[in-house]
Amino acid sequence: xxxxxxxxxxQNMEKHFPVTKGLFKRQVGAVKAVDGISFxxxxxxxxxxxxxxxxxxxxxxxxxxxxxxxxxxxxVFEGEDISHMSQGRLRPLRRDMQMIFQDPYSSLNPxxxxxxxxxxxxRIQGVKTENGxxxxxxxxxxxxxxxxxxYNRYPHEFSGGQRQRxxxxxxxxxxxxxxxxxxxxxxxxxxxxxxxxxxxxxLQKELDLTYVVIAHDLSVVRHISDRVAxxxxxxxxxxxxxxxxYSAPMHPYTNALMSAVPVPDxxxxxxxxxxxxxxxxxxxLNPPPACRFHTRCWxxxxxxxxxxxxxxxxxxxxxxxxxxxxxxxxxxxAESAAKTG
Amino acid sequence: xxxxxVKDLKIHFPTDDGLVKSVDGLSxxxxxxxxxxxxxxxGSGKSVTSQSxxxxxxxxxxxxxxxxxxxxxxxIEASTEHVRSxRGKKMAMIFQDPLSSMHPxxxxxxxxxxxxxxxxxxxKQVARKHAIDMLxxxxxxxxxxxVDSYPHEFSGGMRQRxxxxxxxxxDPELLIADEPTTALDVTVQAxxxxxxxxxxxxxxxxxxxxxxxxxxxxxxxxxxxxxxxGKCVEYGTAEDVFYRPEHPYTWGLLGSMPxxxxxxxxxxxxxxxSPPSLINVPPGCAxxxxxxxxxxxxxRATTEVPAxxxxxxxxxxxxxxxxxxxxxxxxxxxxxVLETQ
Ligand SMILES: Nc1ncnc2c1ncn2[C@@H]1O[C@H](COP(=O)(O)OP(=O)(O)OP(=O)(O)O)[C@@H](O)[C@H]1O
Ligand SMILES: Nc1ncnc2c1ncn2[C@@H]1O[C@H](COP(=O)(O)OP(=O)(O)OP(=O)(O)O)[C@@H](O)[C@H]1O
Ligand code: SF4
Ligand code: SF4
Ligand SMILES: [Mg+2]
Ligand SMILES: [Mg+2]
Numbered sequence: 152x153x154x155x156x157x158x159x160x161x162q163n164m165e166k167h168f169p170v171t172k173g174l175f176k177r178q179v180g181a182v183k184a185v186d187g188i189s190f191x192x193x194x195x196x197x198x199x200x201x202x203x204x205x206x207x208x209x210x211x212x213x214x215x216x217x218x219x220x221x222x223x224x225x226x227v228f229e230g231e232d233i234s235h236m237s238q239g240r241l242r243p244l245r246r247d248m249q250m251i252f253q254d255p256y257s258s259l260n261p262x263x264x265x266x267x268x269x270x271x272x273x274r275i276q277g278v279k280t281e282n283g284x285x286x287x288x289x290x291x292x293x294x295x296x297x298x299x300x301x302y303n304r305y306p307h308e309f310s311g312g313q314r315q316r317x318x319x320x321x322x323x324x325x326x327x328x329x330x331x332x333x334x335x336x337x338x339x340x341x342x343x344x345x346x347x348x349x350x351x352x353x354l355q356k357e358l359d360l361t362y363v364v365i366a367h368d369l370s371v372v373r374h375i376s377d378r379v380a381x382x383x384x385x386x387x388x389x390x391x392x393x394x395x396x397y398s399a400p401m402h403p404y405t406n407a408l409m410s411a412v413p414v415p416d417x418x419x420x421x422x423x424x425x426x427x428x429x430x431x432x433x434x435x436l437n438p439p440p441a442c443r444f445h446t447r448c449w450x451x452x453x454x455x456x457x458x459x460x461x462x463x464x465x466x467x468x469x470x471x472x473x474x475x476x477x478x479x480x481x482x483x484x485a486e487s488a489a490k491t492g
Numbered sequence: 493x494x495x496x497x498v499k500d501l502k503i504h505f506p507t508d509d510g511l512v513k514s515v516d517g518l519s520x521x522x523x524x525x526x527x528x529x530x531x532x533x534x535g536s537g538k539s540v541t542s543q544s545x546x547x548x549x550x551x552x553x554x555x556x557x558x559x560x561x562x563x564x565x566x567x568i569e570a571s572t573e574h575v576r577s578x579r580g581k582k583m584a585m586i587f588q589d590p591l592s593s594m595h596p597x598x599x600x601x602x603x604x605x606x607x608x609x610x611x612x613x614x615x616k617q618v619a620r621k622h623a624i625d626m627l628x629x630x631x632x633x634x635x636x637x638x639v640d641s642y643p644h645e646f647s648g649g650m651r652q653r654x655x656x657x658x659x660x661x662x663d664p665e666l667l668i669a670d671e672p673t674t675a676l677d678v679t680v681q682a683x684x685x686x687x688x689x690x691x692x693x694x695x696x697x698x699x700x701x702x703x704x705x706x707x708x709x710x711x712x713x714x715x716x717x718x719x720x721x722g723k724c725v726e727y728g729t730a731e732d733v734f735y736r737p738e739h740p741y742t743w744g745l746l747g748s749m750p751x752x753x754x755x756x757x758x759x760x761x762x763x764x765x766s767p768p769s770l771i772n773v774p775p776g777c778a779x780x781x782x783x784x785x786x787x788x789x790x791x792r793a794t795t796e797v798p799a800x801x802x803x804x805x806x807x808x809x810x811x812x813x814x815x816x817x818x819x820x821x822x823x824x825x826x827x828x829v830l831e832t833q
Binding site for chain 2: 203204310311312313340341342343344345346348349352367369370371373374393397407408409410411412413414415416417418419420425427428430431432
């Protein structure tokens with residue numbers, strides 16, 4: 152798949168939110184929500200984006216769908232630079248890029264019927280449909296496992312999982328190429344989560360969709376993704392295909408994250424050696440210098456506080472930003488040297 | 493009789509829409525030094541159960557019946573004042589959202605000091621020293637300084653720790669933790685779970701942990717109670733429930749959950765449909781509309797509430813299928829599929 156042109160390409164993207172004070176809104180600092188990240192998303196794949204609360208996952212999603220404008224860097228969608236495109240010029244592109252939100256309760260207008268909600272994109276974009284909007288909407292409802300009879304009902308008449316299906320139906324209306332799903336299942340019960348995860352996977356196959364799935368749950372992300380990027384305090388610290396990332400994580404933070412996930416097996420808890428991080432995630436207002444993870448990292452050395460480790464490719468597509476990565480190959484292979492060079 | 497012994501507990505709320513049978517005939521026990529995990533979907537009655545032990549539904553709309561014995565004393569018939577006087581020293585609770593149980597206008601220290609002095613006849617100085625001690629114990633850095641902070645000045649993880657310090661300050665004999673880590677990041681969750689386990693060992697208290705996360709239950713529990721629609725559907729040791737589960741709902745929970753400790757499957761195995769309404773609980777077996785094996789139990793599934801019956805050595809299951817049939821299904825159909833995960 153790396154042969155193809157990427158569908159989405161992000162280069163050194165930044166978003167700094169100004170922090171102001173006083174009557175005259177003097178700027179006294181900035182929240183470095185996203186602070187120079189680069190990644191690509193290829194057609195037909197699912198890229199997972201994980202990391203703890205506040206690390207910049209949602210901001211990343213809002214930037215690439217251009218609900219926000221980046222402070223710096225470049226966002227290229229289908230070969231076109233959309234970083235600073237005006238809302239007017241973005242409008243036709245909005246058909247191709249859709250976002251699914253976390254909260255199936257607040258993201259649907261309670262006063263609109265399911266038909267109006269799912270049909271809205273057709274009307275807003277002025278799209279002609281073969282047998283009318285109603286038929287098109289009913290087809291989509293069936294596709295996401297709802298019934299066409301639900302057309303005239305209101306969101307409050309549905310359960311959480313069904314509401315998330317309505318949200319998904321709405322994003323599918325205009326047959327987007329890229330879907331950014333921000334915590335699509337975290338508000339749902341486990342049994343319902345599984346239904347929605349399966350639905351997303353089925354739709355991907357059927358409609359040839361490309362996904363960026365944002366989630367804090369590492370198990371869900373592993374299940375659904377082809378490649379996974381790990382974020383910490385506004386930076387991508389590691390990115391790799393899922394098999395590599397989960398079987399041989401290289402960044403100490405990724406290792407700590409995985410070892411912190413509780414294992415649903417009572418035998419395992421008794422003799423599991425775990426990495427325990429000290430403290431909480433530092434504030435993105437004043438992130439630690441150089442390697443941002445050094446305040447919590449058990450491997451930190453002097454250099455980690457002085458020199459920022461770049462996100463560099465170690466082996467076959469596995470990129471990591473760390474001076475002393477775990478699970479590192481002894482010597483760089485010719486293949487990886489050629490690729491990074 | 494166990495240290496905490498709950499017998500046939502019923503908690504029903506009359507509402508405009510009808511009678512909500514939040515908890516409908518629940519029995520369980522917990523010994524000192526042991527941990528009971530309560531799992532189940534949203535709305536299955538987990539929180540209402542724990543609140544009623546603390547007497548939080550006394551004098552309200554709720555219709556309570558049954559018996560709650562704590563250290564030989566019955567609490568449902570006891571006066572509200574008496575049950576309130578037991579809070580803190582005899583039993584304490586950790587809530588999901590620390591902000592809701594901490595007062596925003598008092599410092600963290602003031603709140604711990606006050607709680608401590610209700611049950612201990614000591615000077616403010618002594619209580620303050622105790623508060624600093626407790627904050628240090630739960631891993632708050634620089635406790636002598638942070639004791640004078642307000643709750644909003646703490647991060648989510650620190651607040652949760654402060655609440656644990658508050659709950660443990662009087663060395664309660666029964667500690668109930670309702671989703672104590674749901675709002676926290678996974679690395680912080682791991683710290684809190686370790687902390688609760690260590691403190692429980694040290695104080696030899698009885699612990700009830702309520703969660704929808706099977707990983708968290710497996711980490712902490714000796715015994716597990718699975719709730720569905722206000723009733724217990726399966727009860728046993730952690731090993732019973734994870735290695736020899738016999739209820740179709742428990743199987744469904746296990747199949748819905750992607751796991752980091754196993755190879756990923758192609759598809760998750762969700763439970764179809766959604767959780768029942770507690771006003772119109774399905775007749776017969778409440779799980780029958782979602783149960784793939786409902787046909788095997790014929791008319792009984794829809795007409796007769798199955799009894800919670802012992803299958804072996806204290807392992808209880810509420811299902812009309814015979815023990816042999818359930819075990820056969822688990823061994824031959826369910827377990828092989830789950831283990832290829
Ligand atoms: N509009 C805004 N103005 C100021 N700061 C913001 C704004 N939006 C986000 N932030 C800050 O940027 C940081 C990243 O936020 P973001 O929502 O992207 O995190 P996240 O990784 O999605 O976290 P979560 O898992 O909690 O959803 C946070 O510190 C947040 O407080
Ligand atoms: N004061 C009340 N009046 C009426 N119904 C109530 C009241 N408190 C709780 N309920 C209902 O009782 C049921 C059980 O609620 P409970 O809070 O125990 O669920 P839970 O298992 O803790 O769910 P969750 O996982 O979402 O926290 C729910 O259907 C709820 O709506
Ligand atoms: S660069 Fe240093 S501090 Fe940062 S993750 Fe690597 S070892 Fe830890
Ligand atoms: S009694 Fe019937 S419907 Fe209920 S769980 Fe057992 S098999 Fe399923
Ligand atoms: Mg977010
Ligand atoms: Mg609850």
